[in-house]
Each structure stands twice: as structure tokens, then as C-alpha cells.
Amino acid sequence: MKDTSLTSFLQAVIKNLPMDWINLTTHRLDIYNESRAKTEFLEKLEELYEKGESSVKALEALPTAYDYIRLGHPLSSVLEWALAKDLGLKSEEVITFSSRTMPLLAVLRANHFSRTQTRVLYTGDFADLLDVRALQEVYDYEFVMEKYTVGDAIAPFDGTTVLVQFSEHPERAELDSAIDIHIQLLPNLGSIVLIDTENASEFVKSIQHVRRRESIAMTPANCLVTIKGLLGQAVSGSAVNPEVLERLRSTIADITGSKTPAAVASSGLSIQYAIMMGLIDSARVNHPGKEIKIIVPPNCYGGTNDQARRVAAALDSVEVMDLPVDGANDMVRSTEKVLDTCAQLDAVPLIIAEIPTNPRVEVPNLDDLRAVLSASRNTPNGDTAVRPVFILDQTFCPNVQFVKEDGILSEVQTISYVSGSKFPSGGKCTAGYCVANDEAAHLMEAIAKHLEICDNQATALQVEILNEQMPSMLQRIADAYVNTREFVRFIEEVLPEAKINFVSEEVVAQGFTPSVFSLDLPTKGETPEAREEYKRMLNLKLIHMMIDAIPQDSKYCVSYGQLKGCYWTIPATSTQGTTKEEDKDYIARVSVSGDLDLEKHKEVFRKFVEGV
Template sequence: MKASKVTTYIENVLANMPEDWLKLTTHRLDIYNEELAKTEFIDRFEILFKTENFEKAALSELPTAFDYIRLGHPLSTILEWGIAKLNDLKSENVISFSSRTMPVLALLRKNLFKKKDTQIVYTDKLPDCFDFQALKQVYNYNFELKQVVKAEDVSEFNGSTIFISREDDLTDININSNIDFYINLQAELGSVLLVNGAQNASYISEIQHVRRRESIAMTPADCFSALQDLIGQPSTTQKKNSYETNKSSVINSVQEITATTSKVLLGSCGLSVQYAIMMGLIDEALEKHKGKAIKIIVPPNCYGGTNDQARRVAACIENVEILDLPVDGNNDMVQSTNKVMEQVAEEDAVPFIIAEIPTNPRVEVPDLEKLREVLSKKRTNAYGKAAIDPVFILDQTFCPNIQFCGEDGILSAIRTISYVSGSKFPSGGRCTAGYCVANKKAESLLDKIDKHLELCDNEATALQVEILAEQLPSMNQRIKDAYKNTREFVNFIETTLPEAKINFVSDELAKEGFTPSVFSLDLPTKGSTDEERESYKRALNLQLIDMMITEIPNESKYCVSYGQLKGCYWTIPATSTQGTTKEDDKDYIARVSVSPDLDLELHKKVFADFVVQI
């Protein structure tokens, strides 16, 4: 009876759900309470379930599920809730992944720090992506492997037991009490992880953080298919046999946009790509530079996902260390790079530099000629021998149209890997998939990166590739149109509120091709102390954003994203994109991203009204 009620309700929800649940990477950002981002959706959904309310209007009014699609969204949340209901578990004990291997990596990471033994038990042959040798040698994870005939054969173990199953039925899972974590592989859809027992509840937030930083939740389309399977319905998600055609189209588009001929790697999100880059380069360094320290050089105030992930990688591997690269504000990227490279050379270490150009959120571009000189400078170590040359890992999400990696590119003489978050301009906000390429000097590194993208099972899904194939051909034109709107909006703000400080590219940089459609806004403030001035400015930021999204609800959103097809997005980096960044390095300013399609005159009017109020 209980199972029937749950499956019937899910069936009605799928029939009545808002279209946005399938099509957007973010849902109802106008109903977003950051403190309750992981709980509010499911609490409200539970009330609808109890009252048997599945009306589209009621479902549309549900708040944001989690904070971004990487970590979770309405359909992944409902899938996890449904599996939990059918198996008498708490919904937070069920976590879906687009990847089949990342839940295993999440558990191994946690146990690495707990210094706890782990056994991985499985029945049937596992997919090829389970490269257990690399997990030990490169990721520094420790575990035992054991094959059994069935789950009931799993015996007691002094540590954590992970059981990997390929059974399809998730409606009635009988978890052996000796199993701590049950991972169900869902073929091409991904996997579902069940946390068994109160003693393992402390793992949940760590597992979610891996999903947020190194992978993604099962995608909306795949969750829809999984939910249909859960309630015994045939999948209505269209399966097209055009994956290879779409992938070929994406590769051609990326190579044309970037002026490269290297392999093009497609990941489930920008951070999935970055994780593969990190682990691939570390794998290469362990092989080519045995015993040498590896230094990951990263700006302390860059995008929080980049910053956090790099530090998380370093925390797991003994000879990997983070070095800060101050780049924004009063710091010059070129000078900072030279200083840190001299230090790394002296220590005879292996340097990997991660940088955003333009920087986020200050939208600054370094002197590229001088940066090239600093990166290509021949240095010696403390023993007078040639130092190891750096690999420059470039996040060019803000300007994916710049051909840094082309044969004539500004960085052609330096080993350079470029990657882009696909949730921005490449897909127009329609999916999270990202891509990376390399210049001639670095293209040999892509095989190792590809190996770890496959190991993590973080490759782009077929639907993501289809969306990129649709959107990439128009990307450069959308970038031009969005920049035009952004420049006009910036000029208007400078005229209307000249006391405000705006961080945006100069006209000279725009002529060189740097045409981002995002700017940061430091509003004028007042007060007799630094604390009062900072407090006043922060309140004013929120007042502006609230006014914009209230007055223009169809276009202005409170969102961290960029490169959408329509509208205008506002955020405070310190509370969103910079996330886990150290407090002193955070930027409490307004960041605005403008699309090629919006009512610019209305945005100007509302901003002018705001200026009158202050």
C-alpha cells in the first residue's frame, strides 16, 4: 500500500512537473534561501505528498533544490526521496551521481582522512572505468577488493564495506547489515549510493561535497528516466542514435573556436574537466618526475570550485602542495607568477598553474606579453640544473572565444591546457558539460587527462553533447551580442552613478578580443568606520539585486551563472562563486552577467530608480 502510494504520487508528479525541471541548470532562483538550500525543497515536497497535491502550480512554487545542478536539482531530489521512501531510509541517505565511480572515490577519500580500512565488494564484472590500480597509485586511496556471488555473502569487516551492485530494481533493496554503503550502477544513467546505518551518517555531507566539486548529480533527463523505471513505466526520454555525429560536431566546433587540432575532451561539467586535468597531470608527474614535489599554484580568491577542488586534491596526496597566486586588485598576476615560479624552480618542484583570464570576479586581464615572458623564462634549481617548465591550466570561461592555444596564440610557447565550463556560453545555460583542449606543446598530456576523465566516469552525457552540438556554432555571435549589451549597460551605470567602481574590460582590451559580458560593481558607500562602510555597501548590493529581480522577474535572476541565452544574472561572489574561499580573500561586490537577449532599456530604468532611492 505504501509503495503504491509513493509510486502513484511520483507518476502524477512526472505528468505535471514544470518544464524547467528538465530544461534548466537552475530552478526558481527567486525562491532561494541559502541556509536551507539542501532541505527546503524536500520539506515542502513532503507536504505536497502528504496532501496528495501534484498540481503544476504547486510544484512550480517549490524552492530551489540544493544550490546548483551539480549538487542536486528537483528531479534528482525526487529520485532520491522516492528510493528512500520505498526502502525505509531517510532521503538524505540516498545520493545520485551521473558517474558510476565517483561515489566510490567519495567514500575512499573520507576513509583516507579517517585512516579507516575499506573493502570494496562486488558481484558481476565491473565496468572498465573502475581502474583500481590508478586509485591506489595516483589518488593515494587504500582498499581491499573482493568478489562475491550475492549481497548476502558479504561478511563482517573491521572498517567500511562498499557493495557495488548492477541490479536494476531499486524499489526493494535488501541491504545486508554488514554493508555500510550500497552503490547501484544504473548503466548509462550513472549510479545511486545508499548510506546504511546511523553510524555512517557523518559521510553524507562529504559525499555530497565530492558530487559538488568533482562530479555532478545524475542529470535531469537521466533522473527522469530513472524515475520512470522506479515506478515501472517505460522510458519516454527520446534516445537518439546520433551521439557520434553530435560529438564529431562538438569537436569540430571547439577546434574551430580555439584554433587547435588537439584532442577535445568533454566532461559532465567544468569542474569534472578540471579534476581530470589535475589528476592527469599528477599522474604524469609521478611517472616522469619520481620523488619530486608537485606544486599546484592557484589564485586564493578565484572561483570557489576551482580553489576548493585544488586544495582537496593536495590534501589527499603527500607530495602535492598548494601555493597561492595573488592576481586581483592590488596584485599583479605577472609579478605574482614570476615570484612563485622562482620559488618552485629553487625547490626543483613540478609547477602546475591554474588561472582565470579574465579573472573572476574583478574581470582583469594581465599584460599577456609579460605573462608569456615570465612563463617561458628558463630557470635553474638550487643545484644549477634546468628547472621543470610549468603547465599553464587556463580557465577561460569568461572569454571562450580567445584563441590562447592556437599555433599563433599568445601562449603557444608554454605548455597550456585550456578549459571552459559548458554551463556558460557553450550551452547557453542549458547543460553543465565542459570541454578542454591543449596547444601543441601540451597535447601529449591529454591522454593522461582523458584516462582520468574516464576513470571518474565524468564524461559528458549523450544529451549534453547533443545540446553542445546545437549551441556551440552560435557561441561567438552570442558573445559579441552580449558584450554589446554589457558595454552599453556599463556606460549607463558610469553616467548614472559615477561614484560606483566598475570592474570591466577596457575598450582597448575589447578591441583585442576580450569581450566578456560580466562586470563587477562596487557601489558607493558611507560611514565613519571601515566596518560601517563595508556593512552599508553589502546592504546596498542586496537592495539593488532585490530591486532588479522584483521589478524584472522574467529576466533578472539571482544566479551565479553566465552566458545564458536570455536575461540578466546577479550575484555576490563572496556568498556564491567564492564559496569556500578564505574570508579575507572574498569579494562582497555585485557581479552582473548580461545576455544577448534582454530588455536593456528596462534594466536601465530600474537601475536609475535605484539610484534615486539611495
């Protein structure tokens, strides 16, 4: 880096690095303003830079850059800010990825919608990383590839020119007016995107959205390595240890009962994207010409909902169908209805569902669900309809063996996936994984193929963390459930008029022991609007009472499966961020761990009830 004052500041930041910047996957929402994600953090960081202030206390006081590490985090923001400052770009025009290929896919997606031509200039063996045919035929992207040698003259091009370069070590890029987007690939660390074009703001928005929904930012550990490299230190990234990965797959097999090797990705949405694109690829090959229906609950986790609709928006043959599952809607009846519709359309049905549902924590009648999913249906001309693939998000209950040989869904093509940032890692990393039952084992090859195309595999550190944490997962799930059931029982006793969404004892007997519940607080008012406003006020009052009274244990946070404490959030303003307003849940969601001061939480909740 050329700027010596910037170099000195970065050295001081690294020396005084708050440990939460490395260790937390979900950052504090009590110091997070979503409408100013990253910008507020950078404004305060800039003030520290101008004052030459870099103490641990000053850095810890910075507002949260993003609410969830998958989207970005303090260290990715610091890295992007420093590079932008050194190169004379705006901070938002520098974007890091854990993946080496997703930045290019993000550009191709943006140009797909704007109908802009893309030219990819590349050095080294980048072409070997790309499955050009799949990107053109499955993703519907158009582009031309040209080998490039540094110093070559770059001919004019009517479209976007992307230069992709390998760098053995993090280094200062040289901007060129003939290049619109520069992507620097760092072995075992990720990639850095520099946007230097007139319509930069549009690319920033679309590339950030891909990072948010189909990939992840460069991880904190790798950002730290990259920053040190920019400061002149000799550094390198770590490759995944095959032996560690195999041990992890063995553990996942033991827990899930699956006989197929797990695919392990950089996040839950990374593995979900590989599942989506892999199954679409498989459907194209095995059911050519047929429409593909992604069937998804309209109020499920916002990332799932948004990603499914983004995939459908980019592909003419794919369409989203709603699957109402919560409240007055029954998953079994809804599934039967949409599968009957798909049969009449002679379409390929891909169903995504959470069990238990989120945030209402409901479990359908599994015998009835199996019957509906495995039923044979006919198309209007009498042919047998395409069998559905059931894509099960069982992040809430990763201990339930849905995919074992004689499991409840053994007759149904079932892919199960889990966000590893929850119970598997205890909140220590963002990784995710998926497995299949025997009926769907043939689909895993296509899923693995697209995980590789997107270069969204888990990092070495993520694999190591999962390998360390997963052996204790089943016991942690059991301990957390005990505390959750006791907290629910207490709330029912002191505030019986509240509506609590949690599993019944009958469902627990089937093996479902979640540690998260939702709380619909009692309200008052003369009109529906007044009652809703009062309830929302009570939600915030309760959450703030908890985190103020028990800051070491209670957090305003969207995660669960954590190793310690109790997390509180409101789905409508966090996990359901992109969900349609009419489908949002303005209730309190509570996540309990096996290690917390439960009596103190009861005490604070009792005080809350007394003040209502």
C-alpha cells in the first residue's frame, strides 16, 4: 500500500483487534442500524483514522457493520475500506468474496438482466475453474473468454470488460480505464472485486446481493490474513485438509443416518444454492422441456425465500409457487394441493420446507406428509407425473434422522440441509452441509458439481470448526431443549394470555427437541392497528429489558444453536427482511442454549409481566 498513514493505522487496528470481530457469526443488533449497514461503521472508522485512534475500546465501540457475518463483517469492511482508500475508489466499490468464481457469476447475472455483453479477460488457469457450458446452458449467462497477458493492449468492447487475475499474495491492483471490473483471486483466501466503471452503483448493488444470498463475504480469518499481506507480511491461506473433511463427513453420516457423503459449503445459503442449481440442472437433463416449479413457504426464512425467487427470475423455465405452512395453513394439505397442480402442468416439483417451521415452530403430521409426497399422480394425458424432490431445511432440529435408510421419508426423494452456523458450530462459523436419502442419492453428484462451479465450498477453518463442534452437538441440543421447555413452562405460568409457539410433548416424543420458540404477547387497543402497534412496542420492551439486565447472557441477535446464553429477535425485522409485508411475523423469537442463567431470565421476565 502506498499511503503510509493508512498502513500505520491498519497495523494498529490489527494489533488491537477486538476478538468478537473474529469469533462472532452474528453481530450485536443493539448497535446495528440496518438502513445504514456498513456505512455507519465506516463513518466512525474514518473518524478514528483521522484522529489516529485505534485502541481496543474505540474499536469495540464501533457500530455493527452487518448483522450477520455471511453478508459482511467488521474485518471485511476494514479491508474493503482500506483498499478503496488506497486506490481512490469509493468503499462500496470494493467487495470481497470467499469464493473465487461467484464475483464473475454476479457480474454475469447483472448483465443477464440488463442484456449487456460481457468479456472476461483472464490470466493463469482461471478457465479451468469455470464450467463454461453449465454457466451458459443452466445459468443462462452469456460471455466471451479471452486469455490475457499483463501488458497486452486491450481492444475496445461494447459491454463490460472483466479482468480476472491470480495473485499468490495480496497486492495492490493497478486500475486500467479499459477494465470495468477487476477480480483478484487469492489462493485459499477468496477474491477481491474492484468496480471501476461509470455505472458502478448498479454493479455494487447486484454484486452485494449475490454475496448476501448465494455466497458469503471473505471470512474474518481470511480477511485478517489478507490485511496482513497488504501490510507486507508473508502470509498464505490454508487448503482444506482431506483427512479432517472425511472425519467431518463421517460425523455427519453418523448424526443424519445418511449413506451419501455430505456436501459441505461456506454457508447454509451457499449449500441451498448448490442444491437449487444442481436440481435444476438434473431436471433439464432428465425432464427436458418441462417447467420447473420451486415450491416455497412465503413466510419462511428470508434468505431462502429471496434466493428461490432470484433463481426463478433469472431462468425462463423456472417459477416459484407458494406453499402456505403456518398458522391456519397445514403443510400436508398445502403440499397435496401444489403437487396436484404440478401434475396437471406436467411440471418438475422442487419443494423447500423447514421442519419445524420458522418462526412458528410447527411440525406437520409426518405420516400424512410422507403419504402426500410419495403418492403417484398423473398428468392430463395419463402419463405418470414427475416425482417431487423434497428439500428439507432441518436447521432447527439437525439431530432428527429424516434421511436414514428406514426414515419417515425413505420413500421420498429427500435432500436435507443444515445451516452449520447454528447447532453444528455453536455459532463459531457460517458453514452449511447437505445429505440425501437413498431415493435422492443420485442427485448429490449434480449438487456437488454446482457447489464447485460456484466455488462455495467450506473453508479450511470452517471444516475444522465443524469437526471440533459437531461431536458434542447432540448433547447440546438435548441440554438446550431442557432449558427451553422450562422457560416456556414458566412463561405459560406467569403470562397465560400470551400465545407461545413451541412443540407439543407429542411432537417431542417423535424426536423433535428444538430450543427456539416464538412469543405472541397479549395486546390491547381499540383498533387492529392500535393493538398491533402496542404488541410491537411490548416486543421491544421485553427484548431490551432482557439484554439490559443480563448483557452477559441475553443478546439481541438473529441466530440460535449458540453455545451460551439466550438470543432474542423479531423475525419480521431480521430473518424475514425480504419477505412480503403481509407474510411477516411481528412476534418475539427466543433462542435458548444449554448454558445460561435461567433463573435470572425468569426473574427479569416476571418484572416485565408486572410492568405490563
